[in-house]
Amino acid sequence: MSDDEKAVKIPAQADGPTEQGATLTEDAAPGEVLLKVTGLQKHFPIKKGLLQRQVGAVHAVDGIDFEVRSGETLGVVGESGCGKSTMGRLITRLLEPTAGKIEFQGKDITHLGVSGMRPLRRDVQMIFQDPYSSLNPRHTIGTIVGAPFKLQGVEPEGGIKKEVQRLLSVVGLNPEHYNRYPHEFSGGQRQRIGIARALALNPRLVVADEPVSALDVSIQAQVVNLLDDLQQELGLTYVIIAHDLSVVRHVSDRIAVMYLGKIVELADRDLLYKSPMHPYTKALMSAVPIPDPRRKNAKSERILLKGDVPSPISPPSGCRFHTRCWKATEVCKTTEPPLIELRPGQQVACHHPENFADQAPQDTVLLTVAKEAAELVADEVLAESAETSAALAAEVAETASEPTASTEAEAEADEAAESAEAVEPAEPAKVEVAEPVEPVTPAKAEAAEAAVAEAAEAAGAAESAKAAKGESAESAESAASAEATDAAGSEGQESNGK
Ligand SMILES: Nc1ncnc2c1ncn2[C@@H]1O[C@H](COP(=O)(O)OP(=O)(O)OP(=O)(O)O)[C@@H](O)[C@H]1O
Ligand code: SF4
Ligand SMILES: [Mg+2]
Numbered sequence: 173m174s175d176d177e178k179a180v181k182i183p184a185q186a187d188g189p190t191e192q193g194a195t196l197t198e199d200a201a202p203g204e205v206l207l208k209v210t211g212l213q214k215h216f217p218i219k220k221g222l223l224q225r226q227v228g229a230v231h232a233v234d235g236i237d238f239e240v241r242s243g244e245t246l247g248v249v250g251e252s253g254c255g256k257s258t259m260g261r262l263i264t265r266l267l268e269p270t271a272g273k274i275e276f277q278g279k280d281i282t283h284l285g286v287s288g289m290r291p292l293r294r295d296v297q298m299i300f301q302d303p304y305s306s307l308n309p310r311h312t313i314g315t316i317v318g319a320p321f322k323l324q325g326v327e328p329e330g331g332i333k334k335e336v337q338r339l340l341s342v343v344g345l346n347p348e349h350y351n352r353y354p355h356e357f358s359g360g361q362r363q364r365i366g367i368a369r370a371l372a373l374n375p376r377l378v379v380a381d382e383p384v385s386a387l388d389v390s391i392q393a394q395v396v397n398l399l400d401d402l403q404q405e406l407g408l409t410y411v412i413i414a415h416d417l418s419v420v421r422h423v424s425d426r427i428a429v430m431y432l433g434k435i436v437e438l439a440d441r442d443l444l445y446k447s448p449m450h451p452y453t454k455a456l457m458s459a460v461p462i463p464d465p466r467r468k469n470a471k472s473e474r475i476l477l478k479g480d481v482p483s484p485i486s487p488p489s490g491c492r493f494h495t496r497c498w499k500a501t502e503v504c505k506t507t508e509p510p511l512i513e514l515r516p517g518q519q520v521a522c523h524h525p526e527n528f529a530d531q532a533p534q535d536t537v538l539l540t541v542a543k544e545a546a547e548l549v550a551d552e553v554l555a556e557s558a559e560t561s562a563a564l565a566a567e568v569a570e571t572a573s574e575p576t577a578s579t580e581a582e583a584e585a586d587e588a589a590e591s592a593e594a595v596e597p598a599e600p601a602k603v604e605v606a607e608p609v610e611p612v613t614p615a616k617a618e619a620a621e622a623a624v625a626e627a628a629e630a631a632g633a634a635e636s637a638k639a640a641k642g643e644s645a646e647s648a649e650s651a652a653s654a655e656a657t658d659a660a661g662s663e664g665q666e667s668n669g670k
Pocket of ligand 2: 495497499
């Protein structure tokens with residue numbers, strides 16, 4: 173973030189408009205459960221033939237449970253197609269759930285109609301992945317950021333224009349650019365506009381679906397830092413969906429790992445990164461470079477998963493990961509492991525978790541299919557990895573119990589390293605990681621940002637090109653959803669006016 177941007181004063185939440193009836197965070201006690209999701213499912217029907225008979229369903233989200241506490245950031249990671257965006261759209265109620273329950277501040281909002289959802293639209297906002305297609309090119313920035321006020325019939329103190337200009341400075345944009353059009357801004361600036369729009373009504377919960385993945389890597393760190401700053405200043409609660417594990421690590425307090433429509437592990441960030449318990453998480457994490465000199469030669473710890481993600485139309489029986497898991501046994505094939513808390517702050521759905529007593533020790537017959545599906549890591553490597561994980565877990569526990577000045581220094585080092593890690597092309601779907609990344613030496617965050625900028629070029633022309641074009645199917649989907657949100661808002665307004 174530039175000095176200019178840093179200099180922008182972010183007004184306290186209470187300075188915002190009060191007529192909105194959405195002054196939220198000041199009376200929401202940090203740590204209280206803001207959002208509770210139970211058994212949430214979304215099955216998209218597959219229809220065929222003239223009569224459009226349903227012949228099956230895509231089990232995009234297939235029974236997930238989690239909570240989001242006020243003031244925290246829940247990161248959601250997983251391979252492409254595992255249901256992350258669908259989950260985001262369900263909790264913002266852009267999609268109607270097939271089953272399950274969503275409670276927001278203790279209120280059941282699972283099947284609320286348009287008018288019932290109207291107050292919720294202020295409290296729950298979404299930031300979309302693609303800043304190029306989620307902003308209407310025919311509208312000025314003033315109109316775009318001011319739209320939520322009009323849709324909700326809210327008149328901020330001092331008028332909409334003044335409030336929009338305040339929001340623009342909050343996100344580090346020049347308030348004088350009120351009358352400019354989206355094409356006059358860069359990708360990073362456009363994402364800031366999207367963030368300003370999301371913040372307009374002083375929301376409690378912001379769901380950000382891949383907020384930085386369409387951005388050039390050099391801009392990613394800036395937007396991530398902006399989200400961080402806004403959270404601290406405004407006390408926001410985030411659900412951040414991302415496939416870039418470095419980004420998720422940087423922003424999250426807790427992380428949910430999804431696989432084929434299910435949450436397989438949900439844990440505090442440090443526990444998850446330093447001592448993952450689900451084999452799938454372990455495989456994912458093994459692809460993330462860790463700035464720890466003791467793991468300098470971490471290449472050997474990489475776990476290569478073979479085979480494609482199975483189809484969500486007919487997910488595998490038992491544990492859905494059994495077709496790719498190197499630890500799979502018969503019980504994994506037949507019995508679905510429940511998501512249970514195996515350690516404080518760490519819920520895992522696995523019969524044979526890592527670094528923990530086996531949940532199904534009686535079943536030791538390795539499935540041939542699983543053996544073939546994974547390139548097994550040598551026993552000694554796994555043992556060494558288990559040792560490292562255990563040592564690091566102990567360290568996490570110690571650090572958590574007595575926060576010291578050195579923790580801050582480490583955090584700074586971590587931050588620097590993580591920013592630099594962002595240079596990795598964001599391609600999470602493949603657990604195979606191409607080249608080992610040099611461990612990053614601790615440095616100032618600014619230095620890391622500069623490194624990110626330098627490495628941007630190398631980070632993959634494809635991604636930049638995608639960002640520049642903004643023509644992906646997903647982008648179109650974002651726009652559609654943005655419109656859906658607006659439409660829902662305006663419909664709500666209409667019905668309310670009647
Ligand atoms: N409207 C829809 N109709 C039918 N199937 C859908 C629909 N939306 C999503 N799906 C399917 O649901 C599954 C989950 O999709 P989703 O977009 O939630 O995945 P994701 O985890 O966000 O993936 P990515 O990381 O690629 O964005 C996919 O198999 C997808 O094809
Ligand atoms: S339950 Fe079995 S197949 Fe599933 S992750 Fe655990 S060991 Fe692997
Ligand atoms: Mg998605």
